[in-house]
Amino acid sequence: MSDAAHRRRARGFTLLEVVLAMTALALVAGICYAAFHLGVRAVERGEIAVVTAQRLRVASDTIIRQVKSTVPYAARNKDADVFPYFVGTATSMTFITAAGLTGGGGLTRVVYQVANDPTRLNLSESPFFSPDALGTEPPDNPGQQSAILLDGFRNLKFEYMMNDGVDTEWRPEWNGHDEESLPAAVRITVEGMAGLEVPVWGQEIPIMVALYGDNLGEVDEDDLAEQADELANSNDPNNPDPDEQDQDEEPDPDPPDPDD
DSSP states (O other), X not given: OOHHHHHHHHTOOOHHHHHHHHHHHHHHHHHHHHHHHHHHHHHHHHHHHHHHHHHHHHHHHHHHHHHHTBOOOEEEOTTOOEEEOEEEOSSEEEXXXXXXXXXXXXXXXXXXXXXXXTTEEEEEEESOOOHHHHHHSOTTOOOSEEEEEEESOSXXXXXXXXXXXXXXXEESOEEHHHHSSOOSEXXXXXXXXXXXXXXXXXEEEEOHHHHSSSSTTOXXXXXXXXXXXXXXXXXXXXXXXXXXXXXXXXXXXXXXXXXX
């Protein structure tokens, strides 16, 4: 090896070589970090989407079950007007359902109401009500038990379908006293919920008794009297449930012979 070549090898790397090596290393490190960051963000978005989908499914299942099971319960106001109890606005609705969440189910007055700061959908239930109380008390009066059904959205609204057998129309409000019937369906729209792939989520829920019944959920004085009789029978300790009475009665183990 010549002396000139040996001297060049002994000097080491030049400044340009070091700069080029450091630049290449920084580029490789930046690419790896960006790929790692994108992977972490994708996992986080996936987890948020799964949690959001689960929360929305639980909330929608509850609303669907209770709205479908709406009962045309007769209410009576101070003027003695009898009407089906259902009051709805764009941000709240209250009605009687046969699918209560508390107390083992049964007829329950439910109130759905959108609240702010933070935006959330509250659900409250009350199994204690009467036709006169329903017709005179404020419809948005919360029940005895309440819970947050859904949160994390920007806007939520309700709409109500009018179906007179000829035409259908979605309305922002519904009053059972003015309409003298139940809506045929309820539509719920949720906007700006973090984690959803779509900006707007919606669900149309039919009210079975109004959409497929004979009288569109209308009520009269006879329904009011029938409700009073049912309430009296349920509160009468001397009038047990026929099913329970049948279970309590044991069959005679030795029935008499017809020939005796």
